Amino acid sequence: MIQIGYKSCEYDCCVYVKSLDDSSFIFLLLYVDDMLIAAKNLDDVVGLKALLSQEFDMKDLGDAKKFLGMEIRRNRSSKKLWLSQQSYVEKVLDRFGMSNAKPVSTPLANHFKLSSNQCPKTDKEVVDMAEVPYASAVGYLMYAMVCTRPDLAYAVSQVSKYMSKPGRQHWEAVKWIFRYLRGTVGHDIVFGN
Amino acid sequence: MDNRRSTTEYVFTISGGPVCWKSTIQSIIALSTTEAEYMAVVETAKEALWLIGLVNKLSVQQGGVQLHCDNQSATYLAKNHIYYARTKHIDVRFHKIRELIASGEIVLQKIGTEENAADMVTKPVTTDKFKHYLNLLNVYSC
Numbered sequence: 508m509i510q511i512g513y514k515s516c517e518y519d520c521c522v523y524v525k526s527l528d529d530s531s532f533i534f535l536l537l538y539v540d541d542m543l544i545a546a547k548n549l550d551d552v553v554g555l556k557a558l559l560s561q562e563f564d565m566k567d568l569g570d571a572k573k574f575l576g577m578e579i580r581r582n583r584s585s586k587k588l589w590l591s592q593q594s595y596v597e598k599v600l601d602r603f604g605m606s607n608a609k610p611v612s613t614p615l616a617n618h619f620k621l622s623s624n625q626c627p628k629t630d631k632e633v634v635d636m637a638e639v640p641y642a643s644a645v646g647y648l649m650y651a652m653v654c655t656r657p658d659l660a661y662a663v664s665q666v667s668k669y670m671s672k673p674g675r676q677h678w679e680a681v682k683w684i685f686r687y688l689r690g691t692v693g694h695d696i697v698f699g700n
Numbered sequence: 701m702d703n704r705r706s707t708t709e710y711v712f713t714i715s716g717g718p719v720c721w722k723s724t725i726q727s728i729i730a731l732s733t734t735e736a737e738y739m740a741v742v743e744t745a746k747e748a749l750w751l752i753g754l755v756n757k758l759s760v761q762q763g764g765v766q767l768h769c770d771n772q773s774a775t776y777l778a779k780n781h782i783y784y785a786r787t788k789h790i791d792v793r794f795h796k797i798r799e800l801i802a803s804g805e806i807v808l809q810k811i812g813t814e815e816n817a818a819d820m821v822t823k824p825v826t827t828d829k830f831k832h833y834l835n836l837l838n839v840y841s842c
Binding site: 516517590612615660691 | 707709711714715716717718721722723724725750753754757758759820821822823824825826827830831834837838839840841
């Protein structure tokens with residue numbers, strides 16, 4: 508990339524930028540094996556794609572529809588862009604058997620008074636909780652939160668405090684978040700006026 | 701509740717949609733609400749600095765970042781360089797925000813709690829409020 512005049516952005520090393528003759532820019536976003544190319548002019552994008560496919564074996568998926576599990580939809584006439592993770596959330600709910608759970612309207616309800624006092628104390632409780640996939644559930648939630656769900660931020664920060672010693676109450680809270688997700692699978696972030 | 705620490709949280713939006721958000725327990729214990737809010741403002745300003753750099757690199761032109769805070773005394777503290785008995789203990793590094801405001805990179809404004817979408821990420825809120833905040837952030841099903 509450097510050889511053909513691109514510069515790695517110092518603020519985010521996954522972004523490569525090159526300024527073009529007409530004072531616009533072409534951007535290349537790279538994340539492991541996913542790539543996004545953006546430019547004002549379609550010809551520039553096509554040119555870069557051709558150049559890259561000479562060097563690497565790659566697949567052109569056309570218009571960006573999915574990136575790192577995030578679905579991208581756009582409407583050019585109304586200048587809007589939607590970001591969502593519907594299929595990811597569906598997959599996670601399915602994995603934890605929550606696909607048919609009853610939806611709730613908030614990510615964390617007031618009756619959950621989570622504290623470290625609820626961590627398992629007796630051996631029986633510890634054995635009981637050992638079967639619960641707490642860490643992986645929180646991990647899945649965290650990915651959704653980081654990508655497209657700012658509404659989960661508080662709930663996820665609360666449940667992830669007890670990652671090392673989760674208790675029954677904490678697991679109930681995680682299940683509550685799944686139920687919230689059940690009701691809001693279709694939520695997207697909307698950019699544009 | 702376990703250790704008496706407050707929660708910092710912020711949401712940045714570009715053209716209506718949220719692009720960057722965080723909710724985290726503060727690393728030190730605040731002695732007053734003002735101090736907790738003040739630390740949150742500074743934490744947010746740090747993230748804003750990075751975002752300003754990134755956005756400029758992507759050649760998007762915009763003026764100073766507007767930072768909204770729902771705490772009156774924290775906004776005054778950031779703008780007014782006065783020492784009061786109750787705030788003199790606040791660590792000097794948190795006063796970085798004053799420099800940023802003076803240079804115009806960040807514009808700090810007080811807004812009402814009901815307009816502060818970041819409120820929903822510090823505590824459990826009621827359903828109606830929660831939906832209102834989500835609308836503010838342009839997060840909804842369509």
